[in-house]
Amino acid sequence: QVQLVESGGGLVQPGGSLRLSCAASGSIFSIYAMGWYRQAPGKQRELVAAITNDGRTNYIDSVKGRFTISRDNAKNTVDLQMNSLKPEDTAVYYCKMAMTDYWGQGTQVTVSS
Numbered sequence: 001q002v003q004l005v006e007s008g009g010g011l012v013q014p015g016g017s018l019r020l021s022c023a024a025s026g027s028i029f030s031i032y033a034m035g036w037y038r039q040a041p042g043k044q045r046e047l048v049a050a051i052t053n054d055g056r057t058n059y060i061d062s063v064k065g066r067f068t069i070s071r072d073n074a075k076n077t078v079d080l081q082m083n084s085l086k087p088e089d090t091a092v093y094y095c096k097m098a099m100t101d102y103w104g105q106g107t108q109v110t111v112s113s
Contacts, residue, residue, distance in 0.1 A: 009107030
């Protein structure tokens with residue numbers, strides 16, 4: 001059994017930054033790729049950024065150059081650094097362990113002046 005716990009969400013003005021963190025329990029974290037998803041009101045959940053177990057990354061076009069995903073396999077954590085935030089980045093953000101049904105509970109990110 002794996003538990004994923006996100007932290008770091010909040011309210012930020014446009015152009016600001018936030019860093020989300022996801023901490024995983026258990027001993028299998030380093031084996032799996034991890035992803036950060038988001039779901040805005042009335043929209044489908046989408047994969048924002050992903051990182052393989054050995055650190056290769058991928059991003060959706062709308063966040064390229066602004067968001068950075070990283071992981072620390074020794075600490076069982078995966079982070080999402082979000083810079084130059086826009087109102088359209090407002091959503092609940094979730095971390096997920098790839099190829100499993102393990103999701104975090106979500107953390108709200110609101111970008112507003």
